[in-house]
Amino acid sequence: MKKILLGVLLASTAMSAQAADLAPRTYTKAPVMAPAYDWTGFYLGVNAGFGLGRDRAVHDLGGTGISTYLQPLGAIGGGQIGYNWQTNSFLGPLVFGVEADIQGADMTDNRTDFIGLIQYRQKLDWFGTARGRIGLVNGPTLTYLTGGYAYGNVNTTITEAGVPFAFSGNRDGWTWGSGVEAALGGNWTGKIEYLYVDLGNRTDSFAGQTLHSELRENIFRLGLNYRIGGNSTYAPVATANWNGFYLGGNAGSGTSRNHATVTDINAGTSVLFNLAPDGLIGGGQMGYNWQAGNIVYGLETDFQGSTMEDNKTCIGCAPGASLDFNSKLQWLGTVRGRLGYAVGPSLFYATGGFAYGNVKTALNGLSFSDTRTGWTVGGGIETPFTLLGLFGPNWTSTTEYLYVDLGRSSHGFDFGNAPGVLTTGAQEHIFRTGLNYHFNTPVSARY
Numbered sequence: 001m002k003k004i005l006l007g008v009l010l011a012s013t014a015m016s017a018q019a020a021d022l023a024p025r026t027y028t029k030a031p032v033m034a035p036a037y038d039w040t041g042f043y044l045g046v047n048a049g050f051g052l053g054r055d056r057a058v059h060d061l062g063g064t065g066i067s068t069y070l071q072p073l074g075a076i077g078g079g080q081i082g083y084n085w086q087t088n089s090f091l092g093p094l095v096f097g098v099e100a101d102i103q104g105a106d107m108t109d110n111r112t113d114f115i116g117l118i119q120y121r122q123k124l125d126w127f128g129t130a131r132g133r134i135g136l137v138n139g140p141t142l143t144y145l146t147g148g149y150a151y152g153n154v155n156t157t158i159t160e161a162g163v164p165f166a167f168s169g170n171r172d173g174w175t176w177g178s179g180v181e182a183a184l185g186g187n188w189t190g191k192i193e194y195l196y197v198d199l200g201n202r203t204d205s206f207a208g209q210t211l212h213s214e215l216r217e218n219i220f221r222l223g224l225n226y227r228i229g230g231n232s233t234y235a236p237v238a239t240a241n242w243n244g245f246y247l248g249g250n251a252g253s254g255t256s257r258n259h260a261t262v263t264d265i266n267a268g269t270s271v272l273f274n275l276a277p278d279g280l281i282g283g284g285q286m287g288y289n290w291q292a293g294n295i296v297y298g299l300e301t302d303f304q305g306s307t308m309e310d311n312k313t314c315i316g317c318a319p320g321a322s323l324d325f326n327s328k329l330q331w332l333g334t335v336r337g338r339l340g341y342a343v344g345p346s347l348f349y350a351t352g353g354f355a356y357g358n359v360k361t362a363l364n365g366l367s368f369s370d371t372r373t374g375w376t377v378g379g380g381i382e383t384p385f386t387l388l389g390l391f392g393p394n395w396t397s398t399t400e401y402l403y404v405d406l407g408r409s410s411h412g413f414d415f416g417n418a419p420g421v422l423t424t425g426a427q428e429h430i431f432r433t434g435l436n437y438h439f440n441t442p443v444s445a446r447y
Contacts (some may be wrong), residue, residue, distance in 0.1 A: 001119040037140040037183060039084045039095045046356040047193075048077040049221025051107045052429055054255055054276050055122060056214040056312065059158070065317040069276035069310070070109045070122040070156070071257045076124045076219060077102035078128075086137065091387070093137035095144065102128040105152075107217070111259065114315070115269040119159045124217060127152030127197060129175050133324045140183030140234070141346055141383040143397065147176035150197045153213055158206075165206045171199040171215060178433075180381045180399040182346040185235055190348065192381050192399055194431040195219040218255050220401050220431065222379075239342045240384070242296045244440025247286035250398075252432025254308050258327060259408075259425040262315070266418055271315060275327040275361070279307035279432060287338070296340040296347055306357075308428070323415065324364055329428060332357030332404060336377050339370045345384050352377035359426045361411075368411040373427060378402035385435060396436045404428040 053072040059065055082099030105124045112120040128151055135144025155168040179193030199215035258275040287300030308329040316322035333356055340349030355376040360369040380400030385391050406426035413420055 009194075035097075037137075037234060038086055039142060040086045041136060042081075042083050043189075043225045044079070044081045044228070045223055045225035046077075046079050047101070047221045047223035048075070049219065050074060051076045051105060051124065051126060051220070052218045052255060052257060053107060053109065053122070054216045054218065054278060055154075056216075057120065057122075057156075058212040058350045059118075060210045060212075062208060063318065064321065066114065066118070067312055067314045067315075067317055068112060068120075068273045068445050069313065070112060070120055070213075071274045071276060072107035072109045072122050072124050072217075073081065073257060074106040074108055076103045076105045076107070076221065080223065080225070082133070084133075085112060091136060094141050095135045095137055095142055096131070097133040097135075098131070099133055099146070100128070100130045102126070103363075109274070111272055112274065113147075113272045115271055117161060121157045121159075123155045123239075125153045127199075127217070129195070129197070131175065135181075135392070136387070137347045138345075138384055138386055140344055142181045143179075143399075144181070145178050146172065146193075146195075150175040150199065152197070152199055152217075154199060155214075156211070156213060158211065160207070167202075167204045167211070171202070173198040173200040173215075177219070180383065181223075181225070182343070182348075182383060183234060184343055184361075187234075189225045189227065190381075192347075192379070192401065193219075193221055193223060194401070195221075213365075218429065220429065227417045236345065239294055240345045240347070241291065242289045242342060242438075243291045244438060245286070245288050246396075246436045246438040247284070247430075248398075248434050248436035249282070249284045250302070250304075250400075250432045250434030251280070251282040252430060253260055254279065254306060254329070254428050254430045256308060256310075256327075256329060256426065256428050258427060260325075261423045262323065263423070264418060264421060273313070273315075275310050275313055275325060275424060277308035277310045277329050279309055281308070281332075281432060285434060285436070287336075291342070294342045296309065296338070296342055296349065297408065299336070299340055300351070301333070301335045303331070305331050309327065322364075326362040327424065328360045329426065330358040330360055330369075332406070332428070334402070334404070336376060340382075347382040348379075349382065350377075352404070355406060357404070357406050357426070357428075359406060359409070359424070361424055363413060363422055364415065366413050368409075368422070370409050372406040372409060374404065374406040374426075376402050376404045378430075382436070394441050395437045396438065398434045398436060400430075400432055400434070402428075402430040402432075404430060423435040
């Protein structure tokens with residue numbers, strides 16, 4: 001097989017040489033070679049973003065119970081420090097690294113309330129991680145996976161008939177995630193990152209009851225790093241050409257924080273809680289860019305299938321006396337504008353526009369399905385993609401966060417001849433990675 005391939009290569013080379021001798025000679029200027037970018041060295045930086053918990057709480061009241069999700073939501077911010085080692089491999093340049101960070105957090109959920117008799121409040125005050133990183137380098141862009149140790153402080157309070165029961169303490173566990181980091185010039189780099197943080201499970205006993213908690217946090221953040229002793233003279237040589245039409249595919253994950261209310265019409269009472277569909281998403285996108293210098297603006301539309309589901313929420317949680325829920329996001333789509341700033345081969349952008357999707361909610365066998373409309377906003381980084389030389393200069397990869405709000409919907413039902421109303425929201429947090437093929441070849445400096 002090697003001899004055959006060698007023969008084909010030699011024959012192709014000979015034919016190309018003959019054709020070149022016959023053709024008129026033209027001369028083109030060689031593309032500017034960008035300085036090699038080396039990620040090796042110490043760095044430190046800051047970050048900001050927000051976190052969303054998906055903390056399942058199973059409350060055993062003795063003969064009956066409640067299974068729901070407490071979902072602290074709020075801003076996070078902090079700092080990180082790390083070290084990278086860059087080496088070559090058959091995949092291309094690789095980076096191995098270690099990173100530690102510490103975060104302040106204002107993530108709170110105080111909405112869950114069962115007709116004023118039982119109320120739940122949960123807050124994540126702070127957390128930190130110590131992680132390894134491994135990433136693939138494409139010039140001044142690093143696409144990486146990360147994972148390691150996590151720790152933090154979670155406070156939970158249950159109030160029954162005005163009497164509070166509080167449970168707090170430091171927790172530890174593990175984390176994993178992914179991100180993209182790109183050079184901004186000099187020693188500065190910017191990144192977008194997702195982390196899944198698992199702070200373990202705990203069981204607390206009080207007043208003849210037990211509360212079993214599963215502490216799981218989703219972190220979305222932007223970061224800015226300064227590389228100590230890095231490529232201080234680095235400056236992007238050429239701004240990529242983003243003009244034109246593109247199409248591609250994407251895959252990722254989504255988590256919802258869907259406020260739900262069940263109202264008993266006869267009694268005039270309400271139960272407030274969260275439905276929390278979680279799962280994978282995937283689909284395709286297409287768009288068109290216009291460029292003016294470093295400014296890029298465009299339009300993009302996408303359509304996504306989804307496995308996001310919550311089938312563990314119940315009120316009563318006992319045979320014959322339970323409200324059992326199943327909530328799904330079956331598909332969604334968006335039509336968005338994009339506005340970005342190009343730095344060398346990378347595009348940093350914000351995006352927002354119209355969103356639509358299908359939400360299906362089942363309550364004790366009754367099923368309510370409706371297509372809803374709303375809005376979306378987010379941002380991301382798009383960079384060249386050349387894995388193993390299999391992808392040419394027309395290919396880019398994009399890493400993106402989207403918040404999707406599909407509004408609220410209400411449905412009437414009867415439970416044991418008791419009329420009620422179920423109202424649900426649909427607020428999704430999407431983190432995804434995609435590949436795009438540009439029909440107008442992006443032109444950027446070689447590395």
